[in-house]
Amino acid sequence: LTDPRKDILAPTMRKLEKRFQFSPEDQAAFLALPASVKRLDTGGYIVREADVARNCCVLLTGFAYRHKIVNGDARQIVSVQITGDFLDLQNSFLGVADHSVQMLTAGEIAVIPVRAVKNIAYSHPAIARAILLDTLIDGSIFREWIANVGRRGARSRIAHLLCEFAVRLQAAGESEARSYTLAMSQDQIADATGLTPVHVNRMIQSLRREGLISTDKRSLTIKDWQGLVTTGDFSPSYLHPEMFEREPQ
Amino acid sequence: LTDPRKDILAPTMRKLEKRFQFSPEDQAAFLALPASVKRLDTGGYIVREADVARNCCVLLTGFAYRHKIVNGDARQIVSVQITGDFLDLQNSFLGVADHSVQMLTAGEIAVIPVRAVKNIAYSHPAIARAILLDTLIDGSIFREWIANVGRRGARSRIAHLLCEFAVRLQAAGESEARSYTLAMSQDQIADATGLTPVHVNRMIQSLRREGLISTDKRSLTIKDWQGLVTTGDFSPSYLHPEMFEREPQ
DNA sequence: CGAACTTTTGACAAGCATCAACACGTGTGG
DNA sequence: CCACACGTGTTGATGCTTGTCAAAAGTTCG
Numbered sequence: 001l002t003d004p005r006k007d008i009l010a011p012t013m014r015k016l017e018k019r020f021q022f023s024p025e026d027q028a029a030f031l032a033l034p035a036s037v038k039r040l041d042t043g044g045y046i047v048r049e050a051d052v053a054r055n056c057c058v059l060l061t062g063f064a065y066r067h068k069i070v071n072g073d074a075r076q077i078v079s080v081q082i083t084g085d086f087l088d089l090q091n092s093f094l095g096v097a098d099h100s101v102q103m104l105t106a107g108e109i110a111v112i113p114v115r116a117v118k119n120i121a122y123s124h125p126a127i128a129r130a131i132l133l134d135t136l137i138d139g140s141i142f143r144e145w146i147a148n149v150g151r152r153g154a155r156s157r158i159a160h161l162l163c164e165f166a167v168r169l170q171a172a173g174e175s176e177a178r179s180y181t182l183a184m185s186q187d188q189i190a191d192a193t194g195l196t197p198v199h200v201n202r203m204i205q206s207l208r209r210e211g212l213i214s215t216d217k218r219s220l221t222i223k224d225w226q227g228l229v230t231t232g233d234f235s236p237s238y239l240h241p242e243m244f245e246r247e248p249q
Numbered sequence: 250l251t252d253p254r255k256d257i258l259a260p261t262m263r264k265l266e267k268r269f270q271f272s273p274e275d276q277a278a279f280l281a282l283p284a285s286v287k288r289l290d291t292g293g294y295i296v297r298e299a300d301v302a303r304n305c306c307v308l309l310t311g312f313a314y315r316h317k318i319v320n321g322d323a324r325q326i327v328s329v330q331i332t333g334d335f336l337d338l339q340n341s342f343l344g345v346a347d348h349s350v351q352m353l354t355a356g357e358i359a360v361i362p363v364r365a366v367k368n369i370a371y372s373h374p375a376i377a378r379a380i381l382l383d384t385l386i387d388g389s390i391f392r393e394w395i396a397n398v399g400r401r402g403a404r405s406r407i408a409h410l411l412c413e414f415a416v417r418l419q420a421a422g423e424s425e426a427r428s429y430t431l432a433m434s435q436d437q438i439a440d441a442t443g444l445t446p447v448h449v450n451r452m453i454q455s456l457r458r459e460g461l462i463s464t465d466k467r468s469l470t471i472k473d474w475q476g477l478v479t480t481g482d483f484s485p486s487y488l489h490p491e492m493f494e495r496e497p498q
Numbered sequence: 499c500g501a502a503c504t505t506t507t508g509a510c511a512a513g514c515a516t517c518a519a520c521a522c523g524t525g526t527g528g
Numbered sequence: 529c530c531a532c533a534c535g536t537g538t539t540g541a542t543g544c545t546t547g548t549c550a551a552a553a554g555t556t557c558g
Contacts, residue, residue: 147325
């Protein structure tokens with residue numbers, strides 16, 4: 001399953017470069033990280049809660065999600081990762097995983113030994129800073145999710161989630177403006193929003209009935225962006241889109 | 250209100266040293282950061298959402314909380330900070346604040362220009378790594394809060410919050426084992442747990458009735474730790490207590 | 499073409515919100 | 529020193545939002 005290739009990390013480098021200018025030396029060091037590619041099926045585990053971290057993974061293709069088990073039976077999805085995202089920086093640096101990471105779709109990941117990531121961060125300040133920024137934006141999204149689950153009604157929560165995906169996928173160049181393939185089942189949307197699958201189903205029907213979205217199998221089309229933004233109380237600033245423009249220094 | 254002093258940051262340095270060994274040079278650079286002390290009353294703002302960051306603040310005494318406004322009227326508290334915590338690393342590095350930071354009690358903060366923090370992180374890898382670790386632990390707590398608000402019932406949410414405070418305050422040496430001063434009003438607990446104040450009141454009464462806790466004004470005593478842990482489904486691993494022991498490298 | 503998953507439907511129950519009022523303590527100004 | 533306002537905690541009655549349980553219909557894939 002493990003297949004070492006060349007320039008595996010080139011797409012990730014390009015993504016980081018949207019935020020930062022790297023010196024040729026930084027770039028070379030990053031691309032020289034010892035990475036191997038691993039292909040995973042839907043539902044494949046990348047990290048299990050309580051694992052001791054040996055590797056640090058980057059998502060190359062497909063989608064993944066991070067989740068925690070609550071009370072032994074309930075599940076809470078705490079984030080969804082898209083192509084190019086780091087999957088487990090926290091686990092790598094903190095040593096022991098406080099949550100699981102699992103594939104939402106089939107896809108490929110790059111696997112890098114933790115030690116190599118720590119070393120490059122220690123010796124290349126620009127890369128350390130890129131990692132920090134990535135982690136901070138992650139944190140910003142977490143905060144918005146706390147607010148989403150804590151203070152919005154069911155319809156609004158779902159609308160918010162759909163808006164977030166639309167913006168993130170488009171920023172990553174993974175989708176058209178108002179239409180994308182929703183990789184999640186209603187069950188998974190329920191676990192991301194803190195609702196039950198039955199209620200999610202009813203709320204999605206209601207969003208459809210009011211002409212905000214339409215669905216066809218797993219593809220979702222936003223028919224009334226402004227309406228969805230309003231019902232979802234969505235404002236993209238927490239995604240820090242300004243960070244996708246390169247900053248001097 | 251602004252009063253420059255010497256060795257303002259010494260307590261913060263000591264806190265960071267619990268996680269890391271710093272070289273004398275790192276320590277000197279950190280302590281030499283240009284910081285001034287500012288005293289704030291209860292409710293005083295440290296950062297307002299959408300502010301452009303000029304300073305980076307560390308909490309020296311007292312408690313603070315971070316929150317977002319949802320839908321124009323509701324408020325969601327996304328974290329509570331205790332003595333020694335960085336208050337707005339995210340704002341400093343991301344440039345524009347995605348949430349507000351406000352004092353829970355009266356207290357003092359150290360104010361450091363953003364540029365100085367960025368510079369020291371860039372030139373001192375050990376400090377950059379300490380900042381990254383702090384940010385990652387923050388993120389871990391956010392994830393647990395998403396799970397708390399998303400998948401636990403009202404009693405359980407509140408019990409979980411009370412357990413978290415107990416552990417964090419004790420780790421910071423701010424409280425006795427099973428008793429501490431709860432700086433939050435029931436209104437604020439409601440905003441942290443995504444409930445209404447009325448319901449929080451009833452649930453706290455129920456925790457008291459079952460002999461799990463007792464309260465006297467703002468002081469809280471945990472009378473049955475194991476019971477509170479069980480109803481709160483609490484497990485401290487997400488606080489990464491292992492990080493409070495110094496790690497080599 | 500059947501097994502396993504996902505979406506949908508309905509009836510019903512429960513948890514939490516809402517509204518409104520009252521009690522209590524603390525600080526402030528007359 | 530009392531009167532009063534203000535923040536906080538408490539109580540009760542009522543109803544909406546969301547959960548629960550159970551089953552059917554549609555979809556995907558070997």
